[in-house]
Amino acid sequence: MRAGADLQTIDADVVVCGGGVAGTMAAVAAARHGASVVVVERYGFLGGNATAGAVAQFNSWQTGNGRRVVAGLAHEVVERLAGYGAAGAHETFVMSTGHKMDRVPYAPEVLKLVLDDLVTENGVKPLLHASLLDVATQGRQIASLRVLTKSGILTLQPKVLIDTSGDIDALKQAGARFLALDEGEALQPATMMFRFGPIDFTRFDALDPATVQALAQRGYAEGQLARAALHGSRDPFSTDAWFNISRLGIDATDAFALGAAEMEGRRQAWRAAGFLQQNVPGCEAGQLRAFATQVGVRETRRVEGDHVLTAAELLQPVQFPDAIAAGAYPIDIHPAAGGALDYQALGDDHAYQIPYRSLIPTAFDNALVAGRGLSATHQAMAAIRVMTISMAVGQAAGTAAAMAAGTQGKQEMPVQMRSVAVDALRATLARDGACLA
Numbered sequence: 001m002r003a004g005a006d007l008q009t010i011d012a013d014v015v016v017c018g019g020g021v022a023g024t025m026a027a028v029a030a031a032r033h034g035a036s037v038v039v040v041e042r043y044g045f046l047g048g049n050a051t052a053g054a055v056a057q058f059n060s061w062q063t064g065n066g067r068r069v070v071a072g073l074a075h076e077v078v079e080r081l082a083g084y085g086a087a088g089a090h091e092t093f094v095m096s097t098g099h100k101m102d103r104v105p106y107a108p109e110v111l112k113l114v115l116d117d118l119v120t121e122n123g124v125k126p127l128l129h130a131s132l133l134d135v136a137t138q139g140r141q142i143a144s145l146r147v148l149t150k151s152g153i154l155t156l157q158p159k160v161l162i163d164t165s166g167d168i169d170a171l172k173q174a175g176a177r178f179l180a181l182d183e184g185e186a187l188q189p190a191t192m193m194f195r196f197g198p199i200d201f202t203r204f205d206a207l208d209p210a211t212v213q214a215l216a217q218r219g220y221a222e223g224q225l226a227r228a229a230l231h232g233s234r235d236p237f238s239t240d241a242w243f244n245i246s247r248l249g250i251d252a253t254d255a256f257a258l259g260a261a262e263m264e265g266r267r268q269a270w271r272a273a274g275f276l277q278q279n280v281p282g283c284e285a286g287q288l289r290a291f292a293t294q295v296g297v298r299e300t301r302r303v304e305g306d307h308v309l310t311a312a313e314l315l316q317p318v319q320f321p322d323a324i325a326a327g328a329y330p331i332d333i334h335p336a337a338g339g340a341l342d343y344q345a346l347g348d349d350h351a352y353q354i355p356y357r358s359l360i361p362t363a364f365d366n367a368l369v370a371g372r373g374l375s376a377t378h379q380a381m382a383a384i385r386v387m388t389i390s391m392a393v394g395q396a397a398g399t400a401a402a403m404a405a406g407t408q409g410k411q412e413m414p415v416q417m418r419s420v421a422v423d424a425l426r427a428t429l430a431r432d433g434a435c436l437a
């Protein structure tokens with residue numbers, strides 16, 4: 001990494017815009033493969049939805065019959081969390097839809113430390129409290145990004161840009177093309193997670209699914225719950241849980257709508273906490289202890305990539321020659337309004353793949369996308385958006401970016417992400433412990 005003519009310009013092999021779980025894994029993977037990396041993040045900590053949004057459980061590591069489909073860096077994150085005593089055991093539970101799912105619950109505050117450790121140990125340069133200002137392009141190349149920081153405006157000149165901002169702000173600024181919703185589709189709603197406790201888990205966990213469902217339906221019918229669910233994930237450090245029972249139907253790229261949703265989300269969470277305390281066995285002594293730093297955002301922009309991943313391809317599932325990650329999370333659409341979920345379960349040994357081409361935006365040659373903005377239909381995104389898969393795709397994006405910057409970048413030629421040798425990329429990912437099927 002070189003400071004340019006003035007301190008305000010920084011050259012890097014790879015700039016990662018957005019330090020959520022996808023971005024952090026991309027940054028770490030790129031650095032481990034020899035790239036100089038800057039990760040730009042608007043908050044003072046990494047993790048995105050996983051920390052600021054307090055989602056608090058990594059879902060879907062395996063197929064229904066227990067075949068592992070996500071490992072690699074994502075697994076390392078869990079091991080490091082466990083090292084701090086901040087990850088629960090890998091377990092199965094019953095979702096509000098009545099389906100079985102596996103998860104690792106974790107403490108979002110401690111995940112911040114784990115992500116700090118990962119970037120620091122691997123020599124990634126974190127540029128925190130830095131918000132994207134604009135992007136300059138030269139033809140099909142991303143030339144530079146300007147970010148607003150406490151030191152003023154900094155210019156970053158990457159060989160490769162990985163946009164993991166969730167909302168894909170950098171590529172939006174650069175003029176990339178995005179996928180539209182189809183007839184009858186709406187963006188998935190945002191949710192204000194909240195922490196509630198103490199909970200008597202011996203009684204709360206003993207509730208049978210039918211009782212939980214009846215309570216949730218009543219809370220929804222009475223207007224105290226915004227969705228008919230009592231879904232909580234236990235905080236491993238305490239007798240509290242993070243609850244996911246608010247629903248905010250907004251476009252989170254609309255600044256005023258996002259601000260209004262933060263306020264409405266806190267109101268919904270407050271009402272939901274009252275319902276828990278008054279009606280749910282095991283919750284009588286609990287109270288609302290914290291809101292998430294921000295509303296968790298499930299879906300905003302999806303970039304138009306060389307391949308648009310579809311639900312049919314996940315359901316078949318199609319075997320892609322350029323598969324760089326796998327997943328087994330079902331299609332799980334939270335409607336923007338109403339209390340229920342649209343959930344399509346998968347078969348017991350069903351896993352699907354994500355092709356490298358879905359990470360490459362059609363409009364640019366030296367850019368990739370990972371996480372919840374990659375090139376997939378609304379329905380396919382409803383499956384691949386979970387954090388396990390976001391981390392796996394982030395790892396693949398960072399590895400590919402380092403390979404491209406390392407080989408093509410040395411020739412001082414503009415980097416072409418389409419020229420990455422996919423077989424070599426897949427072999428490297430497999431050596432690094434990733435699952436590709």
Ligand SMILES: Cc1cc2nc3c(=O)[nH]c(=O)nc-3n(C[C@H](O)[C@H](O)[C@H](O)COP(=O)(O)OP(=O)(O)OC[C@H]3O[C@@H](n4cnc5c(N)ncnc54)[C@H](O)[C@@H]3O)c2cc1C
Pocket residue numbers: 017018019020021022023040041042043046047048049050053055057058059060130131132164165166167169190191192193244295296297298370371372373385386387388390
């Ligand atoms: C309420 C909710 C519940 C969920 N439940 C689960 C669950 O139980 N299990 C599961 O595995 N997944 C769950 N998910 C899905 C999962 O959390 C997300 O899809 C995933 O975290 C996306 O990761 P990401 O890194 O792509 O994006 P994000 O987490 O959105 O990260 C984007 C990052 O970019 C930063 N950023 C954005 N814009 C800018 C900018 N302009 N300048 C600088 N930085 C910027 C953000 O601050 C953030 O750190 C849930 C999501 C939500 C919202």
